[in-house]
Amino acid sequence: MSPVDRGITGRQPKAVQSALAVLESVARAGAGVTAKEVCEDLGLPPATTYRLLNLLVGEEYLVRLPDLHGFALGRKVAGLAGWASPAQVPTAAREVVADLRGRVRHAVHLVVYSGPVLRCVDVDPDHPLRSVEAVERHLHASAVGKLLLAEQPDWREVVHPRRMHALTPRTVTRPADLDAELRAVRATGLATQAGQLHEGVSCAAVAVRSPSDVLVGALAVSVAGEDAALAAARAEGARDHARQLGPLLG
Amino acid sequence: MRVAQWLRSPTIGQAGGGRAMGQRSVPSRLPTRSPVAGLRRRGLSFPEVLAQSVSALAPSAAIVVVPSIVLVESGAATLPAFVVATLLVLLVGWCLTQFGRRMAAVGGTYSYTAKGLGPVGALVGGWALLVGYAAVAMSALTGAAVYTAGLLGARPTPGVVAVLAAGLGVLATLCTVRGIQLSARVALALEVLSIGVVLAVLGVLLLGARGGPGSAAPVVDAPVTWGGVAVAVVLGVTGFMGFESAATLGVEARRPLVAVPRAVLWTPAVAGLLFVAATAAQVVLLRAAPLDVLTSPVPVAELADREGLVLLRRVLDLGIAASFLACVTGSTNALGRVLFSMGREGVLPARLGRTHDRFETPHVALAVVLPAVVGVPVVALLAGGGPRAVLTASLTVSAFGYVVAYVLACLAMPLFLRRIGELTAPAAAGGLVAGGGGLVVLVGAMAGITVSGDRAVVVVFLAAMLPGLAWTAWLRLRDPGRLRPVGVYDTATASSVLPGSVPAGRRR
Secondary structure, three states, X not given: OOHHHHHOOOOOHHHHHHHHHHHHHHHHHOOOEEHHHHHHHHOOOHHHHHHHHHXXXXXXXXXXXXXXXXXXXXXXXXXXXXXXOXXXXXXXXXXXXXXXXXXXXXXXXXXEEEOOEEEEEEOOOOOOOOOHHHXXXXXXXXXXXXXXXXXXXXXXXXXXHHHOOOOOOOOXXXXXXXXXXXXXXXHHXXXXXXXXXXXXXXXXXXXXXXXXXXXXXXXXXXXXXXXXXHHHHHHHXXXXXXXXXXXXXX | OHHHHHHHOHHHHHHHOOXXXXXXXXXXXXXXXXXOEOEOOOOEOHHHXXXXXXXXXXXHHHHHHHHHHHHHHHHHHHHHHHHHHHHHHHHHHHHHHHHHOOOOEOOOHHHHHHHHHHHHHHHHHHHHHHHHHHHHHHHHHHHHHHHHHHHHOOOOOHHHHHHHHHHHHHHHHHHHHHOHHHHHHHHHHHHHHHHHHXXXXXXXXXXXXXXXXXXXXXXXXXXXXXXHHHHHHHHHHHOOXXXXXXXXXXXXXXXXXXXXXXXXXHHHHHHHHHHHHHHHHHXXXXXXXXXXXXXXXXHHHHHHHHOOOHXXXXXXXXXXXXXXXXXXXXXXXXXXXXXXXXXHHOOOOHHHHOOOOOOOOOXXXXXXXXXXXXXXXXXXHHOOOOHHHHHHHHHHHHHHHHHHHHHHHHHHHHHHHHHOOOOOHHHHHHHHHHHHHHHHHHHXXXXXXXXXXXXXXXXXXXXXXXXHHHHHHHHHHHOHHHHOOOOOEOOOOHHHEOOOOOOEOOOO
């Protein structure tokens, strides 16, 4: 059904190679490269190049810049590379988090976002997460995951509705319910989960935004029990530190 | 408003302006917020996007009503001419996909035209598109009311139809304000119902068809003439109007650069198939029928009546009413979104660019549309216009509007591709042929080849175009700065590129 299936099948290795070559060419040339330049760079016929570019833009691996003739790598590319690259967190940012930990008695964690990927880069050493992998993978169930999903143009591209597994009885598994929740997240800049990832643990996360308003990370607090309001109240106290982190991470 | 001010800022003006092709594009800072933010983003699945285009086209109403009208005029030329009309519309659709694959617009062909012909061409096409959507909504509303009256067993007197039209119009508008997903799903359900009903009715009639030719046979099989071909092509093309309206869902569709072009191409393909098949069936049926059946308003329904299939006729009425109602919601959705775009650009009052906080629909634009869409047909009916005359006259006015919008968008396509340095020979040829073909259809329609057959509708159409043309001229002469943002679409934002690859702009 998808155009990838229709336009390029597994039996057309040449087309797949060309598409990847187009992607590489844009990556090499940098943001703003035009279709004509890609064409010249690769020596492909113009019509083929344009078709492949449009295909990659349709799938959001590439983005057309506002002038409509320049291309840049899309946020989906971060999803390809996100797991491999080690996240660098400036010392100044770690100090802000440490300062917050010194003031409160619950767990404080720092995550950073890159496109559709999140990484737990500074887990509270005194109250470690039960499973870093679970937080990074089950975005529909974790507070930091919901913050990320709320920022996506279409969260279904990051978490397929069929992969919304029920990790606990309280996990949100209906797309419509998650939709409603993400709307609230967008309005408040704060996401919560109460016993949705692991039973008996609640978590709330506040967004860290760069000076240009891009979501770059989140401060998460976790508390025992399944009370979302309590977690949210604790996270409200972290907003100041989240604001300080913005310029450090963005 | 703020967005409009931001759009008028010099960086965007530069980005939208023509730059020599092939020259390296310098990435300007990306905005953090889309200029068309506020609509519910990326929520509609492909069937729902398709439903928008299909409902605005109203295939089941078209395939029941149009073929018999054309058969009377064109005889044996009808079927081949409908194939030609389908191909022409497919070519127009293909031209529009060249835009649709590259930009996710809310203003449909209006926003597309802006990228090729600039603000003045866009506003002329955009106003024509508004007239098209509004007039077809009025026409469909009248149609829905007429057939609902039939269903309820009431005589479709102008008064009854006016009351029903007012009620149905309010209902349809509430649907569109409540949410695009709801109205798309309602339209999808209504369309599936009505197409199924029409096909079933035609099937039943074909099974019961008697052999011998009736008195209508000489008309149905009348020899092919050039005039007949022209009538059939022009009316055939007008049967597809509205197929492009998925192009107004650029923000709301999931994967819009894939879903919108596909809907714009699939809709005329499927509708064309239905159209040709239903026409073939009606040729067989009407050849065996008496002449007065052929000249009755809805021959298929008349046939069902004569066969004693009263229930079948009721079911058919239900199907057509459903299709008309879906057409009202589809056209109103599209109409509201074109106005919304103009509001966001600032060429019309910025209030039109507001969206509802909870429903995330352009509720102000939709609310402005309601009185016109309901009011005009109700007033026309109460003033003594026959329901059928109101229906066909507004349908004809809408066809003029659509064709003008299509012609401009098709001609804009090669210019747009040239500007971004992606023009190919097939695209240039396609744009010219589609634009030229559309122009021929327009001339034919202006010369009197219309569903209503009344020259007065040309005057009505021109009168409807006048405010838009005058406003465009005034802006061009007195306030050209306000024209600069024309053509807003869902631009790439800082969050849509690989983080860090393009500098982001400061927050407002």
